[in-house]
Every structure is written in structure tokens, then in C-alpha cells.
Amino acid sequence: MTTETVGSVEASDSGPTSTGSRTTMILGIITLISLGVLVLFGLILSPADANQGEAVRIMYVHVPSATLSYVGCFLTAIGSVVYLWRKSRWWELVAYAGAEVAALFTALTLATGMLWGRPTWGVFWVWDARLTSEAMLMLLLLGYLAVRRLAADYEVRAKRAAIVGLLLVPNVFIVRQSVQWWRTLHQTPTLSLSGAEIQGLMLFSLFTGFVSITLVFIWMVIHRFRVAWLEEQVDAEGLDTAIAERRAEGLVS
């Protein structure tokens, strides 16, 4: 029994040793090509905006990142609900992968938003409704990730993380609503894509941004999911071998 378990671990070297598969390989190549197209159109071919000037180019990566940070958040909530409902380990990992990638895109949204605000408003940060609710989303996601990364029993950690993940969506809605009221009370400028209809090459650049960043998001969630899956297997495996070793010790003595 013991030798078999150990043997199978060693035999794993023969198989493919990565989180990639044929599908993700193709997906990765398409993603890289689309990112190339995004650079071409976003930075070179598209013109500067009449109001915002060159700063509009930041929008081609900023707006998709912001959208995907919310998509990731929804993915986490869905994964958490399905976990609580069906006790599905698979969905629990989807929730985790979604939250971590969402946290990355939230951070990118904040960073690019600040880099847009500096040349446009003259400051890195204003207490704008969207900026503030994005920052709150980041804090909520960090809370979820803190629970998900607890060193506790699987059941304990998964259930608690799922409750927090499930509440992400109502929290985000209430936070957005409150922050919006809070700011409109004070009549400060809100961040918008300059209202003026963007069209032609600029519209196409934004569209390319959405497509390529969404592809990056999907690729990342799949790979992060697989890494989380492997982590779980290694944990279980480690426990198995530890127990097996203990048993073997008991037999010898």
C-alpha cells in the first residue's frame, strides 16, 4: 500500500508537467496575438482624443480591466453559491481563482485610473464615486482572499470563504449605491469617457481592449484554477503519505 502511493508520485515525472493543455495553448496564442493588435491600434493607429488628448489611450486598458474586475467578482459569488448548494469542490476552486484574478484586475484598474487622473485632473486620486467603489471592491476581495488562504481544515475554510464570497455581490451593490449618493451630494465631477461619441478607430481600439483583456482573464482563471487544483491534490497527497509513513513506523516498532 505504502510503496504504491510513493511509486505513483514518482511516476508522475513521465506525464506532461504543467497546467497547460492543448486548448489553453491555443487560447494563449490567440490572446498574445490579440494583445499585439491592441498595442498596434491602441498606441499607434488610433488618434488622440479631442478633449482628453493622448490620455484616452489609457482608457483602452482601463475600462476593460474595470469590467473584468466585476466579472471576476460575480464568478466568485457564483462559485460560492454552487459550493454551498452542492458541496462542489470544483466550484469552490472556481470561486478562488475568480477572486484572485479579480483582485489583479482591480489593482490594475486603480493604477491605470490614477495614471489617467494625474494628467487629466492634475491629481492621482479624487474621491470620485467609481474610483472609491473600485477601491472598496479591492478591500472586499482582499477580505475574501484572507479567509480563503487561512490555514484551517478544508471544510472550515471553504464554508467560511463561501459565505464571504456569496456576500461579495450584495456588498458591491450597496457600496456602489452609497458611494454614488455620497458623491452626488457634493457635486463633484464624475469620470466618464468624455461623453463625446467615440467612434472609428478609437471605438475599435476600445473593442480590441475588451476582447484581448477578456481573453487574458479567461486564460488566467483557467490556469489559476488548475494551480489551485494541484495544490489541493498535493495537500491531500502529503497527508496520505504522512499517514502511510506513520503506519509503517508503527509496524516496524
Next chain:
Amino acid sequence: MNSCPAVTIMLSDAWLIARKDLKLEIRSRVALNQVIPFALLVLVLFAFALDPDRGLLEKATPGLYWIAVLFSGLLAMQRSFAVEAADGVTDALRLSGLTPSGIYLGKTLSVAVQLLVLEVLLGVGVAVLYGTSITGWLLLLATIVVATAAISTAGTLFGVVAAGLRVRETLLPLLLLPVLAPVLIGSTRAFEAALSGTPSEGWPWVGLMSVFAAVYVVAGIFGFGPLMEES
């Protein structure tokens, strides 16, 4: 007798738990000897931080008041689960056959009562120490009631999420404070509206905080079961 026995059982369990917790608080005097002095200390510290002569304190009263409530309330919530964690009481509670939703409501009620006591004392504190003149009683009372409900419902739910973990003292503020941000915004704005004599601006916030409290009551009633099963 009653058309819905499950609800009756839940409410009677809630009453039992709330009475037990409050009795425990009254006997142990931790709230009286530590949490309330801490709350008053926060008020004094704000006065040190913001020059009292420039009228800053009076202007910032709503924000300072609710920050003081949140921070001292956190201590009360930490305690609400610390008393259960000791001596395996959690297991006893689980074996007691009380409904999880009843336990949740009971704990929420006891936290809410403690928060109300804190809020009244802090209210007297700001009126006396910061010289804030108090107007708009109806809105102030409504805000206090709704904000207390919101803080205690969310606090109890996240309290049990963090309960029994080695990192609970650091985890609870990280989880709870971002979630309570809308309540802080709402209660502060509503207080500002009341104190500046424009109560009509404050009522939407009371509505928002009621929605918040309702969401968390539902989440707590349904989420407490799974959370109590494990560990």
C-alpha cells in the same frame, strides 16, 4: 397554536441566547469596565488629534461619533464570540438543539443592545465634550436604530466567520470594516443632515441602511446553519 411553528421556535431560541449573552455581559462587567472606557477614550483622543479651539470637533462630530461606535463596537463583537470559543462552549451550543438561525438572531440582539448602550453614552459624550447642539431628534433616533441593526447583523455574521480561528482578532476588522463602509457613510450623512437642520436629506440614508440590515438578516438566518455545522 401558531401558524408557523418554525418561526416561533427560532424567535424563542433567539430570546434565550440573547438573555444568556446579556446576563453574561452584566455579570462579567467586561463591557462596563473595558469597552465603555475605551469608547470614551476614543472621544478624548479625537479631541487631542483635532484642535478643539477651531470648531473642527463640532463640525466633524457625526464622523467621529460613528467611528467611535464602530471601533468600540468591534470590541463588543469580538467578545460575543470569544465567550463561546472558551471551554468548547461552541460544541455545547451546537449540541443544545437550538436552531442556528435562532442563535444568530439572539447573538445579533445582544450585540445590538450593547451597541445601543454604547451609542447613548457616546451621544452624551459628544454633546458634553464637543459642545455639539443636538437637533433633528426623530432622524437621529431612526439613524441610531437602523445603523445599530445594520452593524449588529453584519457584525454577528462576520463574527462567526472569524470565530474560533487563531487569526480572528485581525481577521474580523479586515472583513467587517469594508462591508460596513456604506453604514458609516449613511449614518454619518444622516447625522449631518439632522444636525444641520435639513432632515429631508438624511432619510434616503436611513432607507439604504434598512436594506443593508435586511440583506444581512436574511444572509445570517440562512448562512449560520452551515457555519455552525463545521469546525
Next chain:
Amino acid sequence: MSGVLFAEATGTWPYVAAAWVVVFGSMGAYALVTVVRGRRLSKKVPPEKRRWS
């Protein structure tokens, strides 16, 4: 020299470049870390448990 003057003098290109570098750099770094972690962990797990390969 105030920030606005600086922006006028050098244009907004430095900010655009910084934003794009941050986005592509972070996405690349995160992807790299994920792939490397995946490879290291894959060696410890038998192939029949890696259902995607």
C-alpha cells in the same frame, strides 16, 4: 514646478506609457508566476489526477 506644468511640458505620453507598462507587466508577471507554480506542483501530482492533460 507644479504637476500641471510638468504635464504640459512633457505631454501625457509618460502617463500613457506607464499605464500600459503596468498593465502588461503585471499581467505577464502574474501569468509567469502561475505557470511556474503549476509546473512545480505538477511534478508532485500523478498524471491521472491532472485531468486536463
